[in-house]
Amino acid sequence: MTLQMIADRLGLHVSTVSRVLHAKPGEGLRAASSPTVERVRKLADELGYQRNPHAMSLRTQRSNLIGVLVPRLSDMVLATIYEGVEEAAAEHGLSTFVANTRDIPEEQRARTEMVLARRVDGIIFGDAHSDSGFLDEVAARGVPFVLVNRQAEGHPSVVCDDYLGGRMVAEHLLELGHEDVAVVAGEPYASTGINRTGGFADRFREAGLPIPAHRIVHSRFDARGGRAGTERVLASGPPPSALFVVNDFGAIGALGALRDHGLRVGVDIAVVGFNDTPLAAELPVPLTTVRSPMHEMGRRGLRKLVRVLEGGRAETELLRPELVVRASSDPQQYSALMKH
Amino acid sequence: MTLQMIADRLGLHVSTVSRVLHAKPGEGLRAASSPTVERVRKLADELGYQRNPHAMSLRTQRSNLIGVLVPRLSDMVLATIYEGVEEAAAEHGLSTFVANTRDIPEEQRARTEMVLARRVDGIIFGDAHSDSGFLDEVAARGVPFVLVNRQAEGHPSVVCDDYLGGRMVAEHLLELGHEDVAVVAGEPYASTGINRTGGFADRFREAGLPIPAHRIVHSRFDARGGRAGTERVLASGPPPSALFVVNDFGAIGALGALRDHGLRVGVDIAVVGFNDTPLAAELPVPLTTVRSPMHEMGRRGLRKLVRVLEGGRAETELLRPELVVRASSDPQQYSALMKH
DNA sequence: CTGAAAGCGCTTACAG
DNA sequence: CTGAAAGCGCTTACAG
Numbered sequence: 001m002t003l004q005m006i007a008d009r010l011g012l013h014v015s016t017v018s019r020v021l022h023a024k025p026g027e028g029l030r031a032a033s034s035p036t037v038e039r040v041r042k043l044a045d046e047l048g049y050q051r052n053p054h055a056m057s058l059r060t061q062r063s064n065l066i067g068v069l070v071p072r073l074s075d076m077v078l079a080t081i082y083e084g085v086e087e088a089a090a091e092h093g094l095s096t097f098v099a100n101t102r103d104i105p106e107e108q109r110a111r112t113e114m115v116l117a118r119r120v121d122g123i124i125f126g127d128a129h130s131d132s133g134f135l136d137e138v139a140a141r142g143v144p145f146v147l148v149n150r151q152a153e154g155h156p157s158v159v160c161d162d163y164l165g166g167r168m169v170a171e172h173l174l175e176l177g178h179e180d181v182a183v184v185a186g187e188p189y190a191s192t193g194i195n196r197t198g199g200f201a202d203r204f205r206e207a208g209l210p211i212p213a214h215r216i217v218h219s220r221f222d223a224r225g226g227r228a229g230t231e232r233v234l235a236s237g238p239p240p241s242a243l244f245v246v247n248d249f250g251a252i253g254a255l256g257a258l259r260d261h262g263l264r265v266g267v268d269i270a271v272v273g274f275n276d277t278p279l280a281a282e283l284p285v286p287l288t289t290v291r292s293p294m295h296e297m298g299r300r301g302l303r304k305l306v307r308v309l310e311g312g313r314a315e316t317e318l319l320r321p322e323l324v325v326r327a328s329s330d331p332q333q334y335s336a337l338m339k340h
Numbered sequence: 341m342t343l344q345m346i347a348d349r350l351g352l353h354v355s356t357v358s359r360v361l362h363a364k365p366g367e368g369l370r371a372a373s374s375p376t377v378e379r380v381r382k383l384a385d386e387l388g389y390q391r392n393p394h395a396m397s398l399r400t401q402r403s404n405l406i407g408v409l410v411p412r413l414s415d416m417v418l419a420t421i422y423e424g425v426e427e428a429a430a431e432h433g434l435s436t437f438v439a440n441t442r443d444i445p446e447e448q449r450a451r452t453e454m455v456l457a458r459r460v461d462g463i464i465f466g467d468a469h470s471d472s473g474f475l476d477e478v479a480a481r482g483v484p485f486v487l488v489n490r491q492a493e494g495h496p497s498v499v500c501d502d503y504l505g506g507r508m509v510a511e512h513l514l515e516l517g518h519e520d521v522a523v524v525a526g527e528p529y530a531s532t533g534i535n536r537t538g539g540f541a542d543r544f545r546e547a548g549l550p551i552p553a554h555r556i557v558h559s560r561f562d563a564r565g566g567r568a569g570t571e572r573v574l575a576s577g578p579p580p581s582a583l584f585v586v587n588d589f590g591a592i593g594a595l596g597a598l599r600d601h602g603l604r605v606g607v608d609i610a611v612v613g614f615n616d617t618p619l620a621a622e623l624p625v626p627l628t629t630v631r632s633p634m635h636e637m638g639r640r641g642l643r644k645l646v647r648v649l650e651g652g653r654a655e656t657e658l659l660r661p662e663l664v665v666r667a668s669s670d671p672q673q674y675s676a677l678m679k680h
Numbered sequence: 681c682t683g684a685a686a687g688c689g690c691t692t693a694c695a696g
Numbered sequence: 697c698t699g700a701a702a703g704c705g706c707t708t709a710c711a712g
Contacts, residue, residue: 002688002689002690003689003690004689004690012698012699013698013699013700014689014690014691014699015690015691015692015698015699015700015701016697016698016699018689018690018691018692019691019692019698022690022691031697032697032698033697033698036697036698050456050457051457051689051690052398052459052688052689052690053394053457053458053459054393054394054395054397054398054403054459054688054689054690055394055398055688055689055690055691055704056689056690056691057394057690057704058392058394058395058398058688058689058690058703058704058705058706059689059690059691059692059703059704060690060691060692060704061704063394072423073413073419073422073423074416074419074420074423076414076416076419079413079414079416079419080414082413083412083413083414083440086438086439086440087440090439090454095437095454095458096437096438097435097436097437098426098436098438099426099430100423100426100427114430114435116390117390117391117393118393118435119392119393119394222618223618223619223622224618224622226622227622249619252619252622252623253622255622255623255624256621256622256623256624256626258624259624259625259677260677265624278562278563278564279563279589279592279619281596282563282564282566282567282592282593282595282596283592283595283596284595284596284598284599284605284624284625285599285624286596337599337600342704342705342706343705343706344705344706352682352683353682353683353684354683354705354706354707355682355683355684355685355706355707355708356681356682356683358705358706358707358708359682359707359708362706362707371681372681372682373681373682376681376682391705391706392704392705392706394704394705394706395688395704395705395706395707396705396706396707397688397706398687398688398689398690398704398705398706399687399688399705399706399707399708400688400706400707400708401688
């Protein structure tokens with residue numbers, strides 16, 4: 001099924017058929033006479049004509065392809081963000097290539113080259129490292145891109161207002177009277193962990209309760225990382241009265257570590273996560289957490305990239321977080337839960 | 341950077357350059373004289389030449405593109421399988437388009453058409469419905485494809501031996517003396533849930549303990565679905581002594597429902613999941629489950645598709661499951677856990 | 681060993 | 697309103 005075949009059957013030239021089928025809304029009228037337009041559209045429909053994207057890309061030097069790089073898709077947070085990207089991309093007639101970089105610089109480089117070799121029009125990075133010059137290099141090469149989830153100085157991004165989210169958690173714990181708290185803070189190169197921890201620590205400092213350095217530990221963003229981080233917190237002194245783990249999966253790992261130490265979540269220690277993944281509400285002791293608009297972040301990231309591709313300006317966009325209080329930190333909800 | 345530019349600088353014809361740069365290993369020698377080969381390779385290297393994939397696809401009628409359809413990437417099981425697919429694809433010089441179909445037939449159709457419009461060479465379906473003729477239609481159109489995770493009559497697939505896995509769980513629970521058990525069985529159209537439940541029920545029947553129909557309930561494959569399914573089990577009679585939830589995320593939801601009913605997992609009721617996602621081991625009460633080789637399944641699925649594309653035969657491949665016993669079903673491990 | 685030609689399927693300025 | 701031409705960047709059988 002090609003334009004040529006349609007043209008032949010209709011006794012028209014291929015260029016006429018092309019104009020009719022792919023004229024932009026505004027110039028649809030000048031493509032051909034209306035009887036011709038009718039005939040062409042009808043036949044194309046009957047034959048189920050599909051434009052060949054490779055021919056089009058070759059000719060127009062535009063692929064309608066987007067590269068998406070994430071640390072790992074098996075992290076539900078990134079997978080959900082990607083679902084938003086993919087959904088919005090489909091609505092814009094774009095297709096996406098996703099690849100895992102596992103937060104390893106060489107893989108970030110290799111995967112970037114790979115999608116560029118595939119001639120993507122632009123890239124969405126979900127794996128920005130705040131301490132690396134890699135994105136500056138990419139920008140210097142003139143590759144259009146935006147960041148999602150994590151931000152980096154000088155590049156457009158769509159992220160949750162992580163700093164504010166961290167403050168909200170602190171506010172909540174301060175209201176409950178917690179004075180000795182600890183943070184499992186995620187990877188040191190991820191703006192998410194940095195800003196969530198920053199907002200949290202700043203709010204406690206403002207309350208006259210600065211958090212000592214040994215109460216803040218770095219960690220991987222998965223359940224094992226959360227467990228390991230929590231173990232280090234517990235090894236460094238008496239258990240704090242509250243623990244902020246900067247992502248839900250890490251918080252789940254923390255639950256395991258706490259239970260190994262005989263600490264009852266919601267009674268002996270309050271735990272707060274971040275993201276409000278669907279798991280948080282379903283846990284045996286439901287997890288207090290901060291809802292971040294992951295799906296929406298993906299959608300907006302894609303739209304921002306489209307704007308960049310159209311030559312528009314793009315600033316960093318902060319999405320509003322929302323505290324969701326559950327039994328893991330709220331004594332009232334906890335005792336309601338136990339009334340069975 | 342095009343072949344033409346390299347040819348010009350070297351005073352060669354573009355066809356010679358093409359032959360040198362892209363000759364297959366076997367015919368590499370006959371591409372040009374070795375000094376010419378040297379010169380071409382060197383310059384291509386210096387200039388960082390990258391073949392234009394659109395031009396190549398247009399010319400060769402092969403895109404080196406693979407479509408991957410999954411219910412949803414935010415399901416960690418599918419995300420992990422996809423990671424295997426993507427990894428193996430990269431090794432084979434293939435790129436992938438992934439799309440979510442949310443297990444909705446219209447979306448399965450729409451996304452299939454979408455990847456086909458992108459001219460993929462073949463498709464990997466992770467969302468097969470055993471009660472639908474859709475895959476037969478796709479096969480009838482001559483589209484090469486393989487299934488992963490879920491199987492369907494008459495189509496090549498790579499899946500876990502779910503029936504065996506179900507039997508293993510039954511065996512384990514029978515050894516522990518459980519006689520009154522229930523199953524949260526997943527979606528009725530998914531071979532995973534069907535076969536895991538089938539193996540489990542068969543083994544109990546063989547032991548002279550057939551499971552009554554009301555003890556087997558269908559459910560969605562996420563935490564909320566597991567919770568809802570468990571609620572229905574508990575509503576339909578006295579609590580069973582053991583509960584088999586056919587996937588880990590569902591099992592996590594079950595934990596929530598059980599705790600709402602005041603049932604202590606590992607004491608009042610045994611719980612077993614399926615997949616051994618990284619979360620299972622980290623839960624407050626670690627979850628007994630069946631390890632299924634998700635990543636490997638993805639890798640093998642891609643390789644099987646490559647074989648199909650090369651015109652080879654392809655049968656269904658069953659991967660071996662492995663029972664992982666933890667405290668949620670094992671009284672010994674449970675009491676060891678409590679010794680703090 | 682290397683070149684020349686044809687053609688994959690499209691788009692787009694131009695001519696009539 | 698429609699056609700004809702050129703060309704995007706490659707590959708591949710063929711000729712010399």
